[in-house]
Amino acid sequence: MTGPASPRAATVPAGTPAAAAVSLRDVHREFRRPRTSLRHDPAVVHAVRGVSLDIAAGERVGIVGESGSGKTTLLRLLCGLDTPTSGEVYVQGRPVHDQPARRLRWLRRELQLVFQDPMGSLDPRMRVGQIVAEPLVAQRIGSRAERRARVTELLERVGLPAEAADRYPHQFSGGQRQRISIARALAPRPHVLVGDEPVSALDVSVRAQVLNLVDEVVDGYGLTLVLVSHDLSVVRHVCDRVAVMRQGELVEVAPTEQLYRDPQHPYTRELLASVPHLADALGSHPPDMERSQPDE
Amino acid sequence: MSRRRINPSLVIGGALVLLVVGLALLSYVWTPYQPMRVLSVEAYQTPNAEHWLGTDRLRRDVFTQIVVGARTTLLVGVIAVGVAALVGVPLGILAAMGPGWVGTLLMRGTDILLAFPALLLAIMFAALYGGSTRVAMVAIGIATVPSFARITRSGTLGVLRTDYVTAARAAGRGRPAIAVRHVLPNVTGLVIVQASVSFAIAILAEAALAYLGLGTPAGQASWGRMLYEAQSTLASATHLALIPGGAIAAAVLGFNLLGDGLRDWLDPRLEGR
Numbered sequence: 001m002t003g004p005a006s007p008r009a010a011t012v013p014a015g016t017p018a019a020a021a022v023s024l025r026d027v028h029r030e031f032r033r034p035r036t037s038l039r040h041d042p043a044v045v046h047a048v049r050g051v052s053l054d055i056a057a058g059e060r061v062g063i064v065g066e067s068g069s070g071k072t073t074l075l076r077l078l079c080g081l082d083t084p085t086s087g088e089v090y091v092q093g094r095p096v097h098d099q100p101a102r103r104l105r106w107l108r109r110e111l112q113l114v115f116q117d118p119m120g121s122l123d124p125r126m127r128v129g130q131i132v133a134e135p136l137v138a139q140r141i142g143s144r145a146e147r148r149a150r151v152t153e154l155l156e157r158v159g160l161p162a163e164a165a166d167r168y169p170h171q172f173s174g175g176q177r178q179r180i181s182i183a184r185a186l187a188p189r190p191h192v193l194v195g196d197e198p199v200s201a202l203d204v205s206v207r208a209q210v211l212n213l214v215d216e217v218v219d220g221y222g223l224t225l226v227l228v229s230h231d232l233s234v235v236r237h238v239c240d241r242v243a244v245m246r247q248g249e250l251v252e253v254a255p256t257e258q259l260y261r262d263p264q265h266p267y268t269r270e271l272l273a274s275v276p277h278l279a280d281a282l283g284s285h286p287p288d289m290e291r292s293q294p295d296e
Numbered sequence: 297m298s299r300r301r302i303n304p305s306l307v308i309g310g311a312l313v314l315l316v317v318g319l320a321l322l323s324y325v326w327t328p329y330q331p332m333r334v335l336s337v338e339a340y341q342t343p344n345a346e347h348w349l350g351t352d353r354l355r356r357d358v359f360t361q362i363v364v365g366a367r368t369t370l371l372v373g374v375i376a377v378g379v380a381a382l383v384g385v386p387l388g389i390l391a392a393m394g395p396g397w398v399g400t401l402l403m404r405g406t407d408i409l410l411a412f413p414a415l416l417l418a419i420m421f422a423a424l425y426g427g428s429t430r431v432a433m434v435a436i437g438i439a440t441v442p443s444f445a446r447i448t449r450s451g452t453l454g455v456l457r458t459d460y461v462t463a464a465r466a467a468g469r470g471r472p473a474i475a476v477r478h479v480l481p482n483v484t485g486l487v488i489v490q491a492s493v494s495f496a497i498a499i500l501a502e503a504a505l506a507y508l509g510l511g512t513p514a515g516q517a518s519w520g521r522m523l524y525e526a527q528s529t530l531a532s533a534t535h536l537a538l539i540p541g542g543a544i545a546a547a548v549l550g551f552n553l554l555g556d557g558l559r560d561w562l563d564p565r566l567e568g569r
Contacts, residue, residue: 079466101470108468121459124565125481135467168564184463 021224022055027087062235065245112185116197118177122169129165175206306557312550319366364517376498379437384444392452406442414439422510451483492555496548
C-alpha cells in the first residue's frame with residue numbers, strides 16, 4: 001500500500017470531472033479527537049486519505065471495506081453532508097466540496113440517499129406520505145395535488161399500496177421501510193442514488209427482494225449507483241465495479257467479476273477469503289450461497 | 297386507521313384536572329357564599345350541611361375559598377408553565393442547533409439560573425416588586441425556563457443524530473425547516489412531561505409563596521394562602537390545613553398523570569397497541 005491509487009485503478013479510463021457522474025479527487029477527511037491533555041495536541045483521525053475515484057453516468061459502483069474503513073465518511077463527503085479537509089468532489093461535473101449547504105440545492109435533486117437503519121431513517125412522527133414527499137416539499141417541486149399523485153406513483157413503484165401514505169413508519173416491517181426509503185430517494189428524480197448499507201439491517205430473506213428493487217429502479221431510471229457495504233455478496237449482486245477501502249484508502253478498484261476472480265491486493269484477498277470460510281464453517285452451504293456475513 | 301388507546305393515566309389525570317378547571321369556571325357563575333366575605337356565623341366549624349367544608353378563623357366559608365382559589369391555582373400554573381415553555385423550548389432548540397458559542401452561552405446562562413433555588417428567585421422578585429399573584433407567576437415561570445431549555449436541548453441533540461434528520465438534509469431541508477418539522481414534533485413528548493411536572497411545581501411554589509406571605513396577598517383566595525392561614529391553628533382545626541392541602545395534592549397529581557397520559561396518547565408509535 002504505497003499510494004492511494006492502486007495500479008488497477010489506472011486501467012479504468014479516468015474521465016474528466018465534467019464527464020463523470022461522480023468524481024473524487026485526492027479527497028482527505030481528518031477528524032480531530034477531543035483534547036485529552038493540555039500539553040499534547042488532540043489526536044487526529046484520518047478517516048479518508050487521498051481517495052480518487054471516477055464514476056461514469058449509469059455505472060454501479062460498490063465501495064466495500066470493514067467497519068471503520070472510512071466508507072461512510074466518504075459517502076457523507078460525496079453527498080455534501082460533510083466537507084473534505086482537502087481534495088475535490090464533483091457530482092455531475094459540479095463542485096460539492098467547497099459549497100455551503102445553501103448552494104447545494106441542485107445536489108439534493110441530483111443525488112439521493114438510502115440509509116442502513118430502516119427504523120432510524122424515517123421520522124416516527126410523520127406519515128409515510130409526508131416522508132416520501134419531503135424532498136419535493138423541501139425543493140418546492142409541484143403543487144400539493146401533484147405531489148400526492150407522485151407519492152402514490154412512487155409507493156406503487158416500490159411495491160407498496162397507495163394507502164401506505166396515511167400510515168406511520170412503525171406500522172411497516174424492516175423491508176417495507178427500506179422500500180419507503182427508496183421511494184423517498186426517487187421522489188425528486190435524482191440521477192445518482194447512494195446506498196449506505198441499504199440491506200445490511202434486513203433479514204436474509206428480505207435482502208434479496210430489496211436488492212432486486214434497487215436493481216430494478218437503477219435500471220428503470222438509468223441511475224448511477226454508489227453502494228456502500230461491508231458485505232461482498234451484496235455488492236457482487238448489484239455492482240459493475242468495486243472499490244475496496246481500508247483505513248481510509250482505496251486499495252483496489254476493479255470490475256466486479258475481475259476482482260472476484262483475480263484479486264490483486266492482499267487485503268482484497270483476505271476480505272474475499274473471509275466469506276467462504278464462514279460458509280465452510282457452517283457446513284453444507286455451497287460456495288455460491290455466501291450470504292454469511294452477519295449484520296454489523 | 298386504528299384508534300388510539302385511552303390509557304388510565306389520561307383518564308384519571310384528565311378527570312382531576314377537569315375537576316379543578318370546573319371549580320375555577322364555577323367560581324365565575326356561582327359560589328356558595330360571597331368570596332372572602334366574613335359571615336356572622338361561628339368560626340372553626342367542621343364540615344356540615346350549611347358550610348360543606350366548614351368555616352375558618354375569620355368565619356369565612358372554606359368551600360367558597362376552595363372554589364375561588366382554583367382560579368388562582370390554574371392561572372399560576374398555566375401562565376408560569378406557558379412562559380417557561382415558550383421561552384425555554386426555542387432556547388433549547390437554538391442551543392442545540394445554533395453555532396457552538398450560542399449553545400455554550402445559553403447553557404451557562406441556564407446553569408446560573410438553575411443554581412438559584414426557584415423559590416429564592418421568586419422571593420427576590422416578590423421583595424423587589426411586592427407580593428402579588430402576577431409577580432409569583434412570572435418569577436416561577438422564569439425560574440422554570442432552564443429546565444425546559446435543558447430538556448429540549450438534550451432531546452434536540454438526540455434527534456439531530458438520527459438518520460431521518462440526515463435524510464431531511466439530503467432532501468434539501470434547511471435548519472429552520474428541520475427544527476420545525478422534525479425536531480419539534482419529536483421533542484414534544486419530553487416537553488409535555490416536563491410541562492406537567494413544572495405545572496405541579498408551579499402550583500406548589502405558588503402555595504409556598506402564599507404560605508410565606510409573598511404571593512397572593514391577604515383578601516384574595518388561594519390554596520396556598522389558606523394553608524398559610526391554617527398554620528396557627530394546625531392542632532385545633534386540622535381540617536383547615538387538610539382541605540387546601542388535599543386540593544393542592546389532587547391538582548398536582550392530576551397534572552402529572554395527565555402529562556404522562558398525553559405523552560403516550562400523542563405518540564403514534566404506541567397507537568393501537
